[in-house]
Amino acid sequence: MKKQISMIILMLVLCFFPGLPAFAAILMIENDESWNVYTWGMPADFISDDSSVDMGGNHTIILEEPVRMVDMADILSDSEEADMLSKLDELSERQQVDVAIVTVNWLDGKSRMEYADDFFDYNGYGFGDNRDGILYLINIESDGSYESGNSWISTSGYAITAFTDEGIQFIGSQITPELTDGRFNAAFEEFIALADDFITQAKNGEAYDVGNLPRGELPLARNVLIALAVGIVVALTGTGIMKGQLKTVRMQAAAADYMKSGSLNVTGRQDVFLYSHVDRRAKPKQSSSGGGGSSTHSSSSGRTHGGGGF
Numbered sequence: 543m544k545k546q547i548s549m550i551i552l553m554l555v556l557c558f559f560p561g562l563p564a565f566a567a568i569l570m571i572e573n574d575e576s577w578n579v580y581t582w583g584m585p586a587d588f589i590s591d592d593s594s595v596d597m598g599g600n601h602t603i604i605l606e607e608p609v610r611m612v613d614m615a616d617i618l619s620d621s622e623e624a625d626m627l628s629k630l631d632e633l634s635e636r637q638q639v640d641v642a643i644v645t646v647n648w649l650d651g652k653s654r655m656e657y658a659d660d661f662f663d664y665n666g667y668g669f670g671d672n673r674d675g676i677l678y679l680i681n682i683e684s685d686g687s688y689e690s691g692n693s694w695i696s697t698s699g700y701a702i703t704a705f706t707d708e709g710i711q712f713i714g715s716q717i718t719p720e721l722t723d724g725r726f727n728a729a730f731e732e733f734i735a736l737a738d739d740f741i742t743q744a745k746n747g748e749a750y751d752v753g754n755l756p757r758g759e760l761p762l763a764r765n766v767l768i769a770l771a772v773g774i775v776v777a778l779t780g781t782g783i784m785k786g787q788l789k790t791v792r793m794q795a796a797a798a799d800y801m802k803s804g805s806l807n808v809t810g811r812q813d814v815f816l817y818s819h820v821d822r823r824a825k826p827k828q829s830s831s832g833g834g835g836s837s838t839h840s841s842s843s844g845r846t847h848g849g850g851g852f
Contacts, residue, residue, distance in 0.1 A: 605665045608642075610634060615645035615682040622727045629734050637741045639701055640667045640675030643730055647682045654679060654694035654851055659841035662696050672699030673845070678733055680721070688721045694851045697836070702848035704744035705737075706751040708834045713740075714852025752834045 605612070610630035613623050626643065634641050642662075649657045658679040662668070668675035681692040693714065697705050705713075713736050720729035736756075743750050750756060836848040 603661060603665070608640075608666050610640065610642040612642070612644045615647045615680075615686075617645055617682055617686060617726045626727070626730055626734075629731070633734060633738050634669075634675075637738065638669050638674065639699075639704070639741055640669055640677075641734065641737050642667055642675065642677045643733070644677060644679050645682055645726075646679065647684060649681060654681065654692070655696070655839070655849065656842065658694045658696035658849065659845075659847045660843070662698060662847070663841055663843040663845055668698050670699065674699035674701055676701040676705055676737060687724065688726075690718055690722060691851065693718075693721070695849050697848040698845065700744075701741075702836045702838060702846070704741050704749055705848065706749055706834060706836045707848075707850050708752045708755065709740055709750040710850040711852060712750065712755050713737075714850075718852060
């Protein structure tokens with residue numbers, strides 16, 4: 543019904559204002575039970591709503607109200623999306639830090655960072671005056687697949703402290719394998735669990751950072767250890783078999799037992815000292831830095847954001 547009304551309004555506008563450029567129309571992208579998305583292509587002169595602004599000539603995605611799970615790329619089923627939204631809402635309200643996930647399959651000429659920052663700012667995410675929150679943006683290919691390097695995490699307020707540059711890269715290393723395998727629901731659940739852990743860790747006094755990261759699963763290291771263990775077992779088994787075949791060989795207590803009588807005659811002995819060399823090297827000093835911290839930048843709205851891509 544809303545879509546029909548929007549189309550009627552659009553036709554009336556074009557009829558009464560034929561000189562109005564076509565891109566000044568309000569176009570509805572999606573309308574379902576959970577969220578409505580509009581694209582505003584108007585120049586700034588035509589925009590009366592302060593929440594809808596012109597950002598570098600690119601379109602601005604405006605939600606009717608902030609929703610923490612926005613699946614515009616349609617990679618989740620309805621039940622998965624509802625379950626994810628419930629988990630994000632529970633986490634955000636409990637920690638008082640907005641945690642949102644947004645999937646798209648276009649960036650409309652923006653970089654990942656610009657799109658994520660603008661989506662956060664102009665859709666009203668964030669708790670309190672500092673707008674405490676984190677938004678995870680994932681850009682999906684047109685065929686529904688994911689390629690590494692198409693994710694960005696935007697942080698604001700307290701989340702800049704809780705999610706350091708190194709911490710964001712750690713999160714990426716944990717969820718990227720699931721993303722590239724197409725297991726998006728599992729990847730988002732892992733992201734939510736990690737976000738909860740990171741916020742709690744920061745509130746306890748020390749955010750995850752360089753030298754202080756959670757112990758995640760490291761497939762390469764795990765596989766190396768397994769291969770090493772198997773190799774040791776095989777080697778011990780092989781040497782044990784060969785040792786069992788040496789029935790006539792026994793260890794002797796002294797070296798003389800291995801020598802042929804009369805084959806060695808030492809007539810004299812002398813030690814000659816030639817020279818000495820001492821090599822001195824400075825011992826490396828430990829860095830006094832407590833960690834890498836969070837790099838920040840300003841978004842198109844002028845707000846300060848942290849974040850990183852993976």
